[in-house]
Amino acid sequence: MKLKGLYVITDEKLTPYDKMLDMVEKALKGGASIVQLRDKNNSDEFLIPYCNQLKDLCHKYDAIFIVNDRVDLALKVDADGVHIGEEDPDVVEVREKTKGKIMGVSCYGSVERALQMQELGADYVAFGSFYPSPTKPKSRIVPKSVISEAKKVLKIPVCVIGGLTVENSKELIDLGADLVAVISDVWTAPDVEKRCQEYLKLFK
């Protein structure tokens, strides 16, 4: 299990629950290192069986299973970790509750915030959006220079997100991104496994 490579994130519309496990397995076969469940609407009770199956699937492929926002759900299903942002539960409390698990924190365009989050125990930080995101159209665009600035001062891995495609990710990886987090470009691909393999080639 590694904090490097392709990080795929589920989406209530693009990975509907009746197709999600099949689609995620294709991404894992294609080499995804991390899978995040991102669901803003459904109840924990509805999500628990999916989380358990996703976690088992991830572990079969030596990948990491992360839950977005919902720390209590992550704990209930013993996920490998959580991802939180500015509007989510407090980082210090989350670190306390999720000792031994991976904690990823969104830092948007701020290296200063990333340094603080590293200090508070984040295992990786995420910057973005780098391009207009079909999933989060209101997300602010941040300059690519934040990646190289972050890499100069951070010890923990840097994840990039927001409007990423195979074509536009190469430049971000060359600037130092350790993880490339993707929703639309992976799940709308005609062949999800092949699309993931294309991302993996960018890291070689």
Ligand SMILES: Cc1ncc(COP(=O)(O)OP(=O)(O)O)c(N)n1
């Ligand atoms: C890997 C990764 N990076 C960033 C985010 C965004 O988190 P956040 O800002 O909390 O926004 P929401 O995803 O919760 O809408 C993420 N989920 N994953």
Ligand SMILES: Cc1nc(C(=O)O)sc1CCOP(=O)(O)O
């Ligand atoms: C969940 C998320 N967070 C973002 C941020 O900028 O912090 S952008 C984003 C959505 C990423 O989806 P897509 O690959 O479809 O653009």
Ligand SMILES: [Mg+2]
């Ligand atoms: Mg969040």
